[in-house]
Amino acid sequence: MAIDGWLITKKITYVQWVMKYQFQKWVGWFAAVILCLWGVGCGDSDDGKLHSSKSVDEAADYLSDAFSGSNAKLQGHAKEASEHMKKKRYRKALISIQEIKLSGEVSTMKEGAAVRDSLINLEEELIYAIQSGDKNAQQAYDLLKRVNRN
Numbered sequence: 001m002a003i004d005g006w007l008i009t010k011k012i013t014y015v016q017w018v019m020k021y022q023f024q025k026w027v028g029w030f031a032a033v034i035l036c037l038w039g040v041g042c043g044d045s046d047d048g049k050l051h052s053s054k055s056v057d058e059a060a061d062y063l064s065d066a067f068s069g070s071n072a073k074l075q076g077h078a079k080e081a082s083e084h085m086k087k088k089r090y091r092k093a094l095i096s097i098q099e100i101k102l103s104g105e106v107s108t109m110k111e112g113a114a115v116r117d118s119l120i121n122l123e124e125e126l127i128y129a130i131q132s133g134d135k136n137a138q139q140a141y142d143l144l145k146r147v148n149r150n
Contacts (some may be wrong), residue, residue: 025031052117059114059121060085066114067100073078081118090126090140097122098147 053059060082067078081096097118106112123144129137 030040053121056085056088056121056125059118063097063114063118066108066110070107070111071105074100074103074111077103080116085118085122088125088129090122090129090137091143094147095117095141095142119148 007133053062063085064082067074070078077096077099081093081100084090084093084096090146097115100106106115123141126137126141126144130141
């Protein structure tokens, strides 16, 4: 009986050792895979990142830049919207941006992000203008809300 007990104890110890070794091996492989995936994702490219402008002027420049490789019609609308945004002609800028959206020709993520970025910054600018008492800004903001509902 003493020998059988010794064998059982040794078998359990061996099984525990194998399980511990397999666990360490699995953790090692898992860590290696995570490090490889982390290394692949740590590039310096801007691919896939959405642009976020900090001002209307920056958004206007980004809008023009995003549509620089597009067709002449969209380039024209983007340039108009950009100029109107810089000159604080909110209603005209909104109309030009709406023309871009309704054209159905926004084909790249950069173009779509530029339109969205412009609308967000324009809305922020309109809110500040309304707070300072600009009646034209209130009308443009109402137009923006109507456009966004559709």
